[in-house]
Amino acid sequence: MMTVKELAERLELKILAGEASLDRPVSGGYTGDLLSWVMARLPADAAWLTVMGNINAIAVASLKDAACIVLTDSAPLDDAALEKAQELSFPVLLSEQDSFTLGARMDGLLR
Amino acid sequence: MSNTLSFDYIVPGDDFTRAGEASSDVKHKLKQIGYDSDAIRRVAIAMYEGEINMVIHAGGGKAHVEISPEKIEMTLADNGPGIKDVALAMREGYSTAPDNVRALGFGAGMGLPNMKKSTDAMEIDTAIGTGTTLHMTVYAKR
Ligand SMILES: Nc1ncnc2c1ncn2[C@@H]1O[C@H](COP(=O)(O)OP(=O)(O)OP(=O)(O)O)[C@@H](O)[C@H]1O
Ligand SMILES: [Mg+2]
Numbered sequence: 001m002m003t004v005k006e007l008a009e010r011l012e013l014k015i016l017a018g019e020a021s022l023d024r025p026v027s028g029g030y031t032g033d034l035l036s037w038v039m040a041r042l043p044a045d046a047a048w049l050t051v052m053g054n055i056n057a058i059a060v061a062s063l064k065d066a067a068c069i070v071l072t073d074s075a076p077l078d079d080a081a082l083e084k085a086q087e088l089s090f091p092v093l094l095s096e097q098d099s100f101t102l103g104a105r106m107d108g109l110l111r
Numbered sequence: 112m113s114n115t116l117s118f119d120y121i122v123p124g125d126d127f128t129r130a131g132e133a134s135s136d137v138k139h140k141l142k143q144i145g146y147d148s149d150a151i152r153r154v155a156i157a158m159y160e161g162e163i164n165m166v167i168h169a170g171g172g173k174a175h176v177e178i179s180p181e182k183i184e185m186t187l188a189d190n191g192p193g194i195k196d197v198a199l200a201m202r203e204g205y206s207t208a209p210d211n212v213r214a215l216g217f218g219a220g221m222g223l224p225n226m227k228k229s230t231d232a233m234e235i236d237t238a239i240g241t242g243t244t245l246h247m248t249v250y251a252k253r
Pocket of ligand 2: 223
């Protein structure tokens with residue numbers, strides 16, 4: 001199975017946080033920005049593509065045991081979120097591409 | 112001797128940087144105990160949504176959680192404004208979240224429906240001007 005590290009390499013993602021947890025397996029993906037939709041539907045071990053780079057997104061992703069957050073469209077990660085992600089050693093990655101484009105590429109890789 | 116563990120949390124109001132701490136702690140404890148993973152997942156969803164609702168809509172509150180081998184019971188109590196129309200609040204998509212909170216990703220109006228779906232029982236006790244108490248149960252095996 002692909003790891004967060006391999007995913008980051010293959011999709012040219014910048015690693016913003018959680019360097020120590022990059023060996024986590026990625027078994028799928030999910031995309032969405034409304035937190036209570038994501039809370040209900042984000043699968044465990046998924047890469048979550050979103051533009052929500054705040055502390056609440058980190059909380060949701062970690063509660064749902066996601067593999068990583070991928071901020072798309074170069075969305076910013078705010079300071080509180082960065083601090084929380086480092087504290088939890090939770091991987092946060094960054095892409096210039098939008099969620100649709102990146103998601104389609106990711107789907108090809110994970111199949 | 113009972114084999115029930117209980118935990119209490121204060122959920123601070125309007126502090127989004129700490130929102131989710133109680134849910135994370137409960138999830139962590141359940142994992143340590145080796146609780147059923149589907150039950151943990153459902154507790155995490157219900158507790159987080161309830162905790163966030165107290166932060167956003169009620170100026171904070173208290174959470175009391177009891178864990179026994181058969182079930183997990185969560186009581187979330189606040190002294191907020193109360194819910195005028197519970198049936199309406201339970202509807203998917205209904206939200207009174209203000210714009211500043213929506214900008215953070217809240218306000219889809221899916222929190223209460225999520226809580227209902229992920230628990231085996233949910234009761235809401237609410238009175239205008241007095242507050243809201245939510246009682247939720249998740250069984251170890253559904
Ligand atoms: N503890 C509470 N005190 C007062 N009102 C509440 C409380 N919890 C929920 N409500 C009311 O019920 C509505 C629906 O709650 P729900 O959690 O479903 O959606 P939301 O919090 O607005 O958005 P979301 O949870 O999707 O981010 C809220 O907008 C609010 O008006
Ligand atoms: Mg809510």
